Amino acid sequence: MNGRRVTVTDIARGCGVSRATVSLVLRGSPLPAAATRAKVEAELKRQGYVYNRAAANLRQRRSSSVALVINDLSNPFFADFAAGVDEALGAAGYVTLLGSTGESPERQQRVLASLMEHDPAGIILSPAEGSDGVSLGQVLGVHVPVLVFNREPSHVRWSASHWDYLALDNRRGAALATRHLLERGHRRIAFFGGHAESSSCRDRRRGYAEAMRATGLEPEPGWFVETAPTRLDAAARTASLFTSRRIPTAAVCYNDAVALGLMLGLGARGLAAGHDFAVTGFDDIPEAAVSTPALTTLATDPRARGRQAAERILERARRPDIGAVRGIAPVRLIIRASSEANIA
């Protein structure tokens, strides 16, 4: 319980060799003689030595950590992503510096500034809503490798920056869901939920609209309903779908939370999702598989995305010279009962 930690100097003194030799043993160099190595190793164990990586990193001018900044950890999608990042970083001998911002750009600035002081080898940032690329550029400086995940901050000149980008294939995902509903015979299909100005919502709307037009259908303005990306707001705005001149028989929803909210809202109007009205989501959160009805949605494998992000940032740390990479991760349509509705 008393203070002072054991250092290489203590070990060196304890077994009559120099600090340099102890250091060689610690790093598994082949230089030390077998007998010396054994002697040192015994002493390390005897004194309960713990390596001080901070000191080593200082001398070696390198870093053994990567910062991970997450906008919303309580969202299982991001929590899984974080787990994936940590898993891959750990396997590569790096440690994860966590920062969560709770979707606040101001807090994000503070968190990033604090993490930068710990000299991370790279930064994986899932930006808070409303992040500004210029402010980000200010805290992050120009030296540290950065990977932006999932959504685009405003005012980023990607062409001029060295930031990597990794996002889901929102456009194709929404198109897959839309085509699925079209194949089931639906023609009046709405796009429900999300903040229209967010980059992910824009992309999903675009995929939806393209799939519609590819079948010769033009989405009506009344079929776009904007909501907060939460169950509650989605439920509250269900009515908006039924004021349109041509009432939709199905909806591609911005994400699962919104879809579940819509199903609640439909229930309140006496409509059964999956029977009177078809619904699809996005994300495949655990609840999607067990809701009533089970939700047709797009699986994104956030854990694998996390591993991918970690590997990419480490690769960039190794070779800072290569140009920025834009990665779009595939999504997979999972068909369940909620899209089984008959056509009204």
Place this chain on the structure above:
Amino acid sequence: MNGRRVTVTDIARGCGVSRATVSLVLRGSPLPAAATRAKVEAELKRQGYVYNRAAANLRQRRSSSVALVINDLSNPFFADFAAGVDEALGAAGYVTLLGSTGESPERQQRVLASLMEHDPAGIILSPAEGSDGVSLGQVLGVHVPVLVFNREPSHVRWSASHWDYLALDNRRGAALATRHLLERGHRRIAFFGGHAESSSCRDRRRGYAEAMRATGLEPEPGWFVETAPTRLDAAARTASLFTSRRIPTAAVCYNDAVALGLMLGLGARGLAAGHDFAVTGFDDIPEAAVSTPALTTLATDPRARGRQAAERILERARRPDIGAVRGIAPVRLIIRASSEANIA
């Protein structure tokens, strides 16, 4: 994009003062004259200086990080806990070193060893299932403050250790749910689900039994049903409740997953939870509020637990001498429709 980071020496040279003076300015000491301070600050901005906290920590022999090791980040309960920890640590100027173990004790050992090398000011550990206190003691050593969250590793001699402990008030929670059902007039109440050997299940069963006896009722052996803590297994074992000589009219469930499973199982037997049979859960997962019927359960506020854990570990880092603390966090009964059943 080129290498070399700016150091105090660069700043000192850049504005003709000594390193020591720059350091004083950096730390906001009142010693430097206003004019000097201004000059230095301008230079700091001009060169885009970033503080190197690792170097400072080395010199000052202190640490500005706390390690957080989580058994299962993809569980929203723990993800929320992590968010709370990070929030409180960040507010106190500390950084979170994250490690996730995926419920593997072996990986937990590796993760802890790696984190220890970064010299954290403390460790918050939510142990993997099957953790062994002796192995933990080996990696953690005896110097670093430790707080164990939520479950007890085996073979820990708490009386001899300096580890803090923080868990939910399982016993009182189960008692609250039981009393609630008793007040609604139920007399034949079962305790449904969970692995009897887990510490949390033991505690909850105990709270239930105590509440029953306090009303002069003796729980019958047939009223204890063991299940895996999952929806599926709970649904499958519903029948066991109805083989008893005196068939229960209500059940206190081990957790929400089990309760939701039981409600499914009841439905399959033609019974409506909340109408023909009363059910309570534990955890208040997001789904509990929106299931049909909505689930009466115990809210545990994991985020607040996280803040609490962070504050406790920082307090201990400040004063390592005080004895170990065992903390039991309150839980709150949330009454919803699932416990509204009439008495059969």
Place this chain on the structure above:
DNA sequence: GCGGGAAATTGGATCGTTCCAAATCCAGTT
């Protein structure tokens, strides 16, 4: 017994910061 070359070991400087004791500065007194 000795020169020579490989193998093993080592002292001292260094990473970027802070600590500390000592040095310098600058009125204001005598």
Place this chain on the structure above:
DNA sequence: AACTGGATTTGGAACGATCCAATTTCCCGC
């Protein structure tokens, strides 16, 4: 002009590891 004492400033040694050039040890053949 010398002196005083508070306010500022500063050089150099740490912190715990690693790098590097230099030194010591060891073994071999002659």
